[in-house]
Structure formats: C-alpha cells, structure tokens
Amino acid sequence: MRPSLPRPVAAGPAALQAEFTRVSQPFRWPAGRQVLAPGDFCSVMAFVTEGSVRAYLLGADGREVTLYRIRDGHGCVLSASCLLGGTPFPASAATEAATTGWAVPAEAFREWMDRHRYWRDYVFGLIGERMAAVLGRFEEVAFQRLDTRLARLLLSRAGEGATALRITQTQLADELGSAREVISRALGRWRAARVVRPARGEIRILDRARLAQLAGTA
Secondary structure, eight states: OOOOOOHHHHTSOHHHHHHHHHHOEEEEEOTTOEEEOTTOOOSEEEEEEESOEEEEEEOTTSOEEEEEEEOTTOBOHHHHHHHHHTOOOOSEEEESSOEEEEEEEHHHHHHHHHHOHHHHHHHHHHHHHHHHHHHHHHHHHHHSOHHHHHHHHHHHHHOTTOOEEOOOHHHHHHHHTOOHHHHHHHHHHHHHTTSEEEETTEEEESOHHHHHHHHTOO
16 A cells, blocks of 8 residues: 655645656655665655654764654655765664655656755755754753753653653663663652652653653743
C-alpha cells in the first residue's frame, strides 16, 4: 500500500502532486535503521508520512545531541541543504520507529526549485524553520541548566495530564546532549523529593506542579 502524500505536497498545486507521484519512490524503513551518516552524499530528499526519523550529532565521546525529528509529512532540511549545495550530510539520521514515506530524487528536487514557486517557498520555509529550531536547541544546551531542560523534556514528552512516559535514561541523555550518569543523578534528586519515580524504561511524574516549577513554566 502506497503511503499518503506528504502534507506540503497534498496542499500544493495539482501539477506538482502529479509529478511528485510519478517520480518519487515510496519507502518503508524498520525501526533502528541508520538512514544517513556524517559524510554521506544525499541522492534523495525523504518525506516521512508515518513514523519518525531523528537527526542528531554524535560526539567523539559517544554522546548524542538531537537536532530535530522528521515526521508528520515533512522533509529533512539537512538533506535539502545538501542537495542544493552539493555538500555531504553533516550529521546522522536514524529511524525511531517503523517509518514510511516518499523519496524525491535529487534531479527532480532541484528541477522543482526552478519550476514550482510553491515548492521553492516550501523548501526555503522549511530551512528557515528548522534552522531556528536547531539554534534554539544549541541555545538551550549552552545557556540553560540541565535540570530545566530535563524537566521541560519530561513534561513535553508526557503530554497534557499524563503521569508517566515510556523512555529510558539513555534516551533522555541522548535527547539533551548529556551523559546517562548526569541524568540519573538528577532523577535521583527528584525521586528523593517525590517529584518523579524512575523505573526501568519509564519515568512516572508524581508532582507535576513542582516539575513545572523546575521547568520554569509554572
């Protein structure tokens, strides 16, 4: 079964939709697949319609920093930049779950930039939006306390009114660009204060109001 059209394409002109369906290839990737590594050259721009692909940086010490996620029908801005500039991919990208979508060949991607104003506006808008998000992420890492960032991450991943989320301390560390031991110490302090209760593969929120204070959102 072919995936649905990506959201930006489905909202675009009929001519672009027809070309997209004709030249793009549907894909289905399993969870945990390494899609791109630093130095790879991009031959396509992938649009994720179901699932999630995480773009991240991997440090020499093995720590990871999440840059952004590709999902909800959108494409990878770093791939777009590489296709436009002819440069290698500067980060890593891997699926977080079984993922389906569409792959636009490089030649069609560049041709549409010339012929379709809608496509050009979307790509440049995506670049601006993602770059702002990446700069915001680095600002958090550089200038915000880890406790603040961790509290905000727990609240955002848990969702409104939820009391627990399925996530490991290693995943939290990768998301925040920290070490697992640092995350474990922070959660240990909050467990003693009865703010959260960490368990294997799960964090249960006991005091949402206090966690919001730690996040600076209360």
